[in-house]
Amino acid sequence: MQKLKLLYEGKAKKVYETPDADLLIQEFKDDATAFDATKRGTIAGKGVVNNKISARIFELLDTKGVATHFVKLLSDRDMLIKKVKIVPLEVTIRNIVAGGMSKLLDIEEGRRLKTPVLEYHYKEDKLHDPLINDYHIRALELATDAELEEISSSSFTINEILRRFFEEKNLILVDFKLEFGRHKGRILLADEISPDTCRLWDKATNEKLDKDRFRRDLGNVEEAYQEVYRRVLG
Numbered sequence: 001m002q003k004l005k006l007l008y009e010g011k012a013k014k015v016y017e018t019p020d021a022d023l024l025i026q027e028f029k030d031d032a033t034a035f036d037a038t039k040r041g042t043i044a045g046k047g048v049v050n051n052k053i054s055a056r057i058f059e060l061l062d063t064k065g066v067a068t069h070f071v072k073l074l075s076d077r078d079m080l081i082k083k084v085k086i087v088p089l090e091v092t093i094r095n096i097v098a099g100g101m102s103k104l105l106d107i108e109e110g111r112r113l114k115t116p117v118l119e120y121h122y123k124e125d126k127l128h129d130p131l132i133n134d135y136h137i138r139a140l141e142l143a144t145d146a147e148l149e150e151i152s153s154s155s156f157t158i159n160e161i162l163r164r165f166f167e168e169k170n171l172i173l174v175d176f177k178l179e180f181g182r183h184k185g186r187i188l189l190a191d192e193i194s195p196d197t198c199r200l201w202d203k204a205t206n207e208k209l210d211k212d213r214f215r216r217d218l219g220n221v222e223e224a225y226q227e228v229y230r231r232v233l234g
């Protein structure tokens, strides 16, 4: 499948049209940003790692009955995806307190939550993706009741599947972010699932093996991405 017009360029990915109007190519870049793109850099090899990890996870979810936009891996940095209209929500699931929740509620990072927490953030960079709830979503018609039910139940299912998957790789799934899109009247899981969008801690040492190494200048950023790659695909 051939890349035609560049449709969109985001912080970590480019999306191209293809000869098939229903299909797009998603290309993963090494560029990294944090804190609303006020911090910028590159993580060598990240695009390859995130493309292949995402593909592996989308395939896994597909076998478990979760509908995703993934069609197939095309190359080191490219995957073929179904064209979706993104629902303007970032869905976060948390198993352990970290990052935004630690700050918001002044709770120390690392506290295991009694039950997973689902958060919706309105996907709008200029507002810094504010936390909203299902009443906002319905009132502002960001998604219908049926779509929201599908998105939330699918997010919890994905959490159970991924928690177990990463556990087998000696990784703790602390939290992660999902995006969904509409395709021919259906809701599909979209975007990516990678160390850019998940917090992953080593099970034995709690060492951070995700984008927090870049956000917080912890060093060994490339090594952490490669380590997750080895564990997930090795």
Ligand code: UDP
Pocket: 092, 098, 099, 100, 101, 129, 175, 176, 177, 196, 197, 198, 199, 211
């Ligand atoms: N996340 C993401 N994109 C964003 C914001 C968050 O992929 O724009 C992921 C992040 O990597 C983490 C989870 O969502 O795994 C929860 O992030 P949080 O709300 O704690 O925000 P952060 O601390 O990253 O600002």
